[in-house]
Amino acid sequence: MPEIIRDPSQVVIYDTTLRDGAQMPRIDFDLEDRIVIVGKLAQMGVDVIEAGFPFAVEGDFEAARAIAESVDGPTISALSRTRHSDIEAAWDAIEPASHKGGARIHTFIGTSDSHMEALGISSEAQLIEAVRSGIQKATEYTDDIEFSPEDASRTPFNRMLRVVLEAVDAGATTINIPDTVGFAVMQEYAQRIKVVKEQIEAKIGKGRVVVSAHCHDDLGWATANTMMAIAAGARQAEVTIGGIGERASNACEEEVVANIEERGDQFGGVYTNVDTSQLTPVYKEVMDRAGLPIQLNKAVVGRNAFAHEAGIHQHKMQKDRETYEHMDGEEYGQVPAEMVLGKLSGWRGVESRLKDIGITANSEMLIAISERSKARSDELGRRMADNDIEEIAAELTGEIVTDGVVFGSMVTSGDTVTVSLEDSEARPAGKAEGVSDKGSIDAGCKAVNKMTGFAGDIVEWSGISKSRGAAAAAGIYVTVAQNGNRVEAYAEDERGVDAASIKAYIKAIGLIERSQARLATTPSTENAKTVVAA
Numbered sequence: 001m002p003e004i005i006r007d008p009s010q011v012v013i014y015d016t017t018l019r020d021g022a023q024m025p026r027i028d029f030d031l032e033d034r035i036v037i038v039g040k041l042a043q044m045g046v047d048v049i050e051a052g053f054p055f056a057v058e059g060d061f062e063a064a065r066a067i068a069e070s071v072d073g074p075t076i077s078a079l080s081r082t083r084h085s086d087i088e089a090a091w092d093a094i095e096p097a098s099h100k101g102g103a104r105i106h107t108f109i110g111t112s113d114s115h116m117e118a119l120g121i122s123s124e125a126q127l128i129e130a131v132r133s134g135i136q137k138a139t140e141y142t143d144d145i146e147f148s149p150e151d152a153s154r155t156p157f158n159r160m161l162r163v164v165l166e167a168v169d170a171g172a173t174t175i176n177i178p179d180t181v182g183f184a185v186m187q188e189y190a191q192r193i194k195v196v197k198e199q200i201e202a203k204i205g206k207g208r209v210v211v212s213a214h215c216h217d218d219l220g221w222a223t224a225n226t227m228m229a230i231a232a233g234a235r236q237a238e239v240t241i242g243g244i245g246e247r248a249s250n251a252c253e254e255e256v257v258a259n260i261e262e263r264g265d266q267f268g269g270v271y272t273n274v275d276t277s278q279l280t281p282v283y284k285e286v287m288d289r290a291g292l293p294i295q296l297n298k299a300v301v302g303r304n305a306f307a308h309e310a311g312i313h314q315h316k317m318q319k320d321r322e323t324y325e326h327m328d329g330e331e332y333g334q335v336p337a338e339m340v341l342g343k344l345s346g347w348r349g350v351e352s353r354l355k356d357i358g359i360t361a362n363s364e365m366l367i368a369i370s371e372r373s374k375a376r377s378d379e380l381g382r383r384m385a386d387n388d389i390e391e392i393a394a395e396l397t398g399e400i401v402t403d404g405v406v407f408g409s410m411v412t413s414g415d416t417v418t419v420s421l422e423d424s425e426a427r428p429a430g431k432a433e434g435v436s437d438k439g440s441i442d443a444g445c446k447a448v449n450k451m452t453g454f455a456g457d458i459v460e461w462s463g464i465s466k467s468r469g470a471a472a473a474a475g476i477y478v479t480v481a482q483n484g485n486r487v488e489a490y491a492e493d494e495r496g497v498d499a500a501s502i503k504a505y506i507k508a509i510g511l512i513e514r515s516q517a518r519l520a521t522t523p524s525t526e527n528a529k530t531v532v533a534a
């Protein structure tokens with residue numbers, strides 16, 4: 001039997017976003033979604049991608065086959081029960097990957113009392129016979145075989161141990177201990193992992209079988225249990241992007257990778273091959289394709305993970321970032337140390353936002369802008385975006401702010417959106433069409449870019465409901481980026497979400513144009529326009 005573990009400090013990242021993650025109720029990935037996601041996972045450096053459950057899940061055979069054909073790099077794995085027809089289907093689906101990064105058969109059988117009963121298996125001998133038979137079948141195709149005793153954490157310890165040792169004897173090279181229903185707590189899960197690893201090593205020696213953790217979040221322990229398993233000797237973590245999956249879902253890949261990256265010394269000096277700077281973009285891509293929102297308060301990749309609103313925090317952050325951050329957002333693909341204006345921000349937050357749009361102000365003016373923005377925020381019942389702050393600064397200084405682009409209307413027909421712009425000082429009225437399969441807002445942005453020559457797009461989008469008795473039907477914040485410039489604009493429109501979004505996009509373009517003009521014409525060393533009280 002070959003030694004298969006090259007480096008005992010590496011934790012293999014086994015991404016099951018497209019198998020366990022895709023089993024999440026109320027979401028669906030089509031084939032195009034899967035191909036795009038897999039490409040990004042491969043680029044990010046995950047080691048193994050579970051491409052589906054080819055025999056059992058409709059569409060998974062074709063999807064797993066397409067994934068195995070399209071990706072080069074990671075090992076592609078397919079799930080199967082121990083029945084030979086399942087194992088054949090799994091191999092047929094992923095066989096193309098065996099000529100590239102590798103192909104793995106992951107076979108499983110339920111080993112807890114309730115699972116055995118549901119399967120009609122009445123004795124341990126019958127269970128072991130099924131496991132040996134399945135793994136022996138898999139060895140006809142590959143020597144990369146993973147075995148999982150499903151519901152391991154509710155399986156009597158000695159039964160679980162005997163079954164996995166039989167699986168190793170039959171040829172399994174990865175032994176996964178799934179906490180299928182998120183029942184285990186840290187100390188007992190770690191104990192299972194530790195004893196499994198010790199017993200396997202006692203049987204066949206070190207470095208021949210990888211022990212793997214697969215945790216669910218039903219009691220909120222998924223990431224903690226995965227990390228404790230690593231501390232106990234597991235060297236593969238089965239995880240999903242955004243922690244998506246069945247019920248309360250799976251261990252979150254971003255959290256597990258960040259824990260290993262930041263605190264790996266506490267878990268045996270471990271590391272992963274993942275390029276952490278891609279975690280946030282990949283999270284956004286997966287959420288977008290799953291039709292799920294970007295969570296504000298998600299660890300590592302959430303919208304607020306590196307954002308600060310409280311005035312006292314903003315003040316200390318300006319002196320030393322480490323006062324309220326222990327990791328660098330940029331290393332995870334985030335905007336680092338972002339200052340958000342809100343109910344708790346002081347003038348320092350205003351100063352930081354104004355600087356980004358090319359305006360510097362003396363302290364007296366900053367306090368005045370800050371007070372007026374708080375009052376306006378209270379009055380309107382929403383936080384102030386960058387275009388609001390610019391407007392308030394202009395009111396106080398007497399600066400005249402003119403939009404170079406003015407939204408008229410938009411008409412959607414299938415994938416095509418026609419946007420009309422009104423006459424403005426900078427541009428005559430006009431209309432253009434945009435096409436996108438990502439939705440009408442994206443198509444509308446493309447139409448606007450055609451008319452304005454703008455080369456950016458919306459990187460963050462959020463809506464607030466203005467429907468309860470308010471005049472406007474939709475209020476939308478968009479964050480727009482172009483060549484390192486990044487601003488947030490807000491707009492309302494009674495015609496609905498699409499119109500409000502395009503209007504906000506156009507406001508953001510105007511704001512970026514004015515910011516660039518201010519930054520370009522300033523002679524001061526601060527490289528920004530200084531305003532004084534009018």
Ligand code: MN
Nearest residue numbers: 020178180214
């Ligand atoms: Mn699972």
